[in-house]
Amino acid sequence: MKYPLIAAGLCAATVAGAETPILNVYTYDSFTSDWGPGPAVEAAFEDICACDLQFSAVGDGAALIARLNLEGDHSEADVVLGLDTNLADAALAEQFFAPHGIEMPTLNLPIEWSNDTYVPYDWGYFAFVYDNTKKDTIPANFRDLAASDLKIVIQDPRSSTPGLGLLMWVKAAYGDEAPAIWGDLEDNIITVTKGWSESYGMFTAGEADMVLSYTTSPAYHLIAEEDASKSSASFDEGHYLQVEVAAVTKSSDQPELARQFLDFMVSDTFQTIIPTTNWMYPAATPAAGLPDGFETLTTPDKALLIPAEEAGALREAALVEWLDALSQ
Amino acid sequence: MARRAFTISPLGLWGAASAALLLFLTLGTLLAVAMKAEFTQGLGRADISALCFTLTQAFFSALLSVAFAIPVARALARRQFWGRQILITLLGAPFILPVIVAVLGLLAVFGRNGLFNQTLAMFGIETVSIYGFSGVLLAHVFFNLPLATRLILQAWLAIPSERYRLAQSLGFHPNDVFRQIELPMLREVVPGIFAIVFLICTTSFAVALTLGGGPRATTLELAIYQALRSDFDPGKAALLSSIQFALCTLAALIAWYFTKQQSTAAGFDRVVQRTDVNTLPLRMIDASVIAFAAMFVILPLAMVVERGLSGILTLPSVVWVAALRSVVMALASSAVMLALVLPLALIAARRRKAWPEAVAYLSVSASPLVIGTGLFILLNPYFSPRDLALPITIFVNAAMSIPFALRALLPEVRAVEATWSPLADQLGMRGMARFRLMLLPRIRRPMGFALGLTAALSMGDLGVVALFADPDAGTLPLMIFRLMGAYRMEQAAGAALLLLMLSLTMFMGFDRGGRQNAAT
Numbered sequence: 001m002k003y004p005l006i007a008a009g010l011c012a013a014t015v016a017g018a019e020t021p022i023l024n025v026y027t028y029d030s031f032t033s034d035w036g037p038g039p040a041v042e043a044a045f046e047d048i049c050a051c052d053l054q055f056s057a058v059g060d061g062a063a064l065i066a067r068l069n070l071e072g073d074h075s076e077a078d079v080v081l082g083l084d085t086n087l088a089d090a091a092l093a094e095q096f097f098a099p100h101g102i103e104m105p106t107l108n109l110p111i112e113w114s115n116d117t118y119v120p121y122d123w124g125y126f127a128f129v130y131d132n133t134k135k136d137t138i139p140a141n142f143r144d145l146a147a148s149d150l151k152i153v154i155q156d157p158r159s160s161t162p163g164l165g166l167l168m169w170v171k172a173a174y175g176d177e178a179p180a181i182w183g184d185l186e187d188n189i190i191t192v193t194k195g196w197s198e199s200y201g202m203f204t205a206g207e208a209d210m211v212l213s214y215t216t217s218p219a220y221h222l223i224a225e226e227d228a229s230k231s232s233a234s235f236d237e238g239h240y241l242q243v244e245v246a247a248v249t250k251s252s253d254q255p256e257l258a259r260q261f262l263d264f265m266v267s268d269t270f271q272t273i274i275p276t277t278n279w280m281y282p283a284a285t286p287a288a289g290l291p292d293g294f295e296t297l298t299t300p301d302k303a304l305l306i307p308a309e310e311a312g313a314l315r316e317a318a319l320v321e322w323l324d325a326l327s328q
Numbered sequence: 329m330a331r332r333a334f335t336i337s338p339l340g341l342w343g344a345a346s347a348a349l350l351l352f353l354t355l356g357t358l359l360a361v362a363m364k365a366e367f368t369q370g371l372g373r374a375d376i377s378a379l380c381f382t383l384t385q386a387f388f389s390a391l392l393s394v395a396f397a398i399p400v401a402r403a404l405a406r407r408q409f410w411g412r413q414i415l416i417t418l419l420g421a422p423f424i425l426p427v428i429v430a431v432l433g434l435l436a437v438f439g440r441n442g443l444f445n446q447t448l449a450m451f452g453i454e455t456v457s458i459y460g461f462s463g464v465l466l467a468h469v470f471f472n473l474p475l476a477t478r479l480i481l482q483a484w485l486a487i488p489s490e491r492y493r494l495a496q497s498l499g500f501h502p503n504d505v506f507r508q509i510e511l512p513m514l515r516e517v518v519p520g521i522f523a524i525v526f527l528i529c530t531t532s533f534a535v536a537l538t539l540g541g542g543p544r545a546t547t548l549e550l551a552i553y554q555a556l557r558s559d560f561d562p563g564k565a566a567l568l569s570s571i572q573f574a575l576c577t578l579a580a581l582i583a584w585y586f587t588k589q590q591s592t593a594a595g596f597d598r599v600v601q602r603t604d605v606n607t608l609p610l611r612m613i614d615a616s617v618i619a620f621a622a623m624f625v626i627l628p629l630a631m632v633v634e635r636g637l638s639g640i641l642t643l644p645s646v647v648w649v650a651a652l653r654s655v656v657m658a659l660a661s662s663a664v665m666l667a668l669v670l671p672l673a674l675i676a677a678r679r680r681k682a683w684p685e686a687v688a689y690l691s692v693s694a695s696p697l698v699i700g701t702g703l704f705i706l707l708n709p710y711f712s713p714r715d716l717a718l719p720i721t722i723f724v725n726a727a728m729s730i731p732f733a734l735r736a737l738l739p740e741v742r743a744v745e746a747t748w749s750p751l752a753d754q755l756g757m758r759g760m761a762r763f764r765l766m767l768l769p770r771i772r773r774p775m776g777f778a779l780g781l782t783a784a785l786s787m788g789d790l791g792v793v794a795l796f797a798d799p800d801a802g803t804l805p806l807m808i809f810r811l812m813g814a815y816r817m818e819q820a821a822g823a824a825l826l827l828l829m830l831s832l833t834m835f836m837g838f839d840r841g842g843r844q845n846a847a848t
Contacts, residue, residue, distance in 0.1 A: 033814060034810070066556060070701065074709050159554065189542060190541070191540075192543060200817070201432055201812055205435065
């Protein structure tokens with residue numbers, strides 16, 4: 001009895017497929033989760049595109065690139081969403097992506113953005129988050145932190161995007177002195193975790209005084225949990241920036257639709273969804289402004305960012321320094 | 329007689345199919361990854377130190393796990409007490425929890441701010457840091473002591489009760505019983521169990537890194553992850569994974585060398601009643617061993633429960649749907665596992681072949697990442713990954729459980745074959761009748777354990793098939809991870825509690841089904 005039903009289902013799917021174009025968007029897992037921007041984005045875009053938006057999710061930005069490499073010519077991806085500025089460089093663009101070709105609205109990134117492949121959709125500063133009811137002497141920079149007896153938990157740059165961000169942060173702020181900073185930080189680092197979730201879980205369980213996260217993390221606690229006890233430390237050497245971007249693939253069989261999606265990503269609708277689902281700053285502030293609570297966040301005076309072109313080469317050297325300093 | 333060599337029995341065919349699938353998932357996927365390599369950097373200094381660290385920690389983790397497991401298994405084998413059943417079931421729990429949940433539970437007890445350090449501080453004693461080599465060992469013993477205990481216990485309970493009765497009537501001292509009856513059994517099973525725990529520990533990644541306190545605790549698996557993820561160097565991943573297989577082969581050979589097959593003698597299939605061990609000192613020793621093991625395993629679990637209580641009531645419906653999906657998949661994995669493991673066990677026992685065990689060992693040391701990537705490379709040109717998510721998860725989880733299932737089944741299948749097959753042969757009992765009447769009733773206990781273990785392991789799985797994940801069809805572990813990724817730590821703890829309860833329920837259900845008419 002089941003077979004006719006399945007057959008009917010298949011036919012329906014094929015017919016629907018013939019009429020409705022499918023847009024395949026590859027992204028990281030937390031974007032598509034029920035608590036991320038994915039569901040709202042999908043609904044809003046399908047309202048205007050007469051298409052079927054399908055997300056495919058992998059672990060994070062680096063895993064996205066690995067996936068593209070693995071798939072080669074077989075990739076179904078039309079849009080790749082969720083690379084960050086440490087990864088999205090010209091070589092990658094050359095290999096996989098086509099120019100975005102969209103009219104960019106006014107962006108409110110802390111840096112100039114003029115790239116004709118990658119479209120930024122949100123951004124944030126890396127920062128150390130702490131519990132302001134437990135700690136009141138807060139370090140003002142990495143040297144202070146290293147001199148303090150605060151215990152921190154960070155992520156491994158080999159397996160985590162924020163972990164890589166911290167590596168670049170110290171490198172951008174201290175250059176050749178970076179190994180010495182890591183050496184001094186060693187006794188503050190309780191441990192290094194595979195990903196952000198483990199670290200943040202350890203922090204909220206009271207295992208660490210501070211955790212490597214974002215300046216926007218306290219906004220979650222404030223807005224979603226009405227808990228004002230989390231703050232981020234402001235470092236005077238500046239905070240490393242993470243800009244998350246998307247691009248349309250060269251191999252896309254729906255390039256028009258893909259560009260329509262990129263256009264949608266910098267529109268008010270998409271940008272309004274971002275702050276309270278991805279807990280980052282929208283790349284183009286929506287007309288209604290940021291949600292209440294975001295005004296309480298630490299805003300660094302100085303944004304640090306190593307351009308993607310240099311980041312690739314610097315990453316290797318910085319990683320070796322990091323490993324050497326922490327493997328003593 | 330000459331024809332015999334060419335006839336293929338159904339059992340042989342079944343076993344060959346099962347072995348072929350396992351070989352495909354382990355070596356086949358490795359080959360697929362290796363073929364993808366265009367260039368490779370070869371091994372660097374960091375990889376060599378990762379190899380050394382992996383070996384050292386795995387050796388000591390296995391040594392400690394097995395060394396503690398022997399007295400615990402002995403105490404459980406010869407004592408009857410209230411709560412014994414529950415305790416034995418709970419002992420299986422650490423092994424089946426998703427890594428991230430187990431680590432947080434462990435830290436709640438042994439971490440900086442954990443119960444242990446709070447107690448020390450209360451008495452004014454300086455607190456200790458878990459992070460470092462000792463932390464890696466502690467965590468690995470936490471995960472593997474229960475498994476080792478269960479496997480040794482299975483073998484202990486497979487000793488025919490007649491031997492103990494004979495020993496009793498001969499006036500054996502418990503020490504003599506140990507030397508004459510129990511030591512030979514241990515010499516048969518312990519090398520294999522040591523090897524299996526060693527191999528599990530060689531593929532450790534997140535646990536070793538988190539509790540090892542940083543990049544000092546870099547394992548081979550992390551190096552593979554790095555090679556596949558950020559460097560995109562499949563050649564190097566394949567090379568590192570081959571080293572893991574070489575280690576596996578070495579460990580299996582060493583285990584095989586040390587294994588002393590004991591001659592199996594017939595018994596009357598009865599439950600052991602020991603009266604020789606009822607002296608006070610022995611009872612005290614057993615009681616403290618059991619209490620220690622129970623504390624060590626149950627405290628972190630209790631913390632998982634405590635932290636999850638407030639979150640479990642607020643779980644959104646998607647988490648419940650994911651839980652249901654996970655349960656169905658776990659049951660399917662168990663069924664597939666049984667179909668794969670039975671022919672292997674029968675061939676190993678009946679025909680005294682070593683290859684089924686060798687094949688099964690392979691999947692312990694296979695890198696989950698390499699399996700996932702290899703399958704992806706092979707299947708992606710023909711199928712959409714999300715369409716295959718379900719069957720692949722089921723089969724991979726089943727295959728990953730085979731080594732443990734085979735370890736649990738083999739001693740008993742061997743004993744049954746040795747004891748009963750002459751009679752079955754005389755009666756001309758063959759095929760299904762022989763399986764149903766002779767084998768099945770006698771291997772129910774390890775079979776229930778193996779089914780339960782597979783179901784529970786599948787519930788906790790996250791890693792292998794991440795590349796195939798369909799975002800709309802998440803499993804419960806994936807939901808836990810997503811909740812954590814969305815800052816919802818309390819709900820994540822609730823979902824972890826749900827996972828723990830479901831896994832234990834399934835584990836207990838199968839386990840109990842297997843022990844229906846045995847007082848063990």
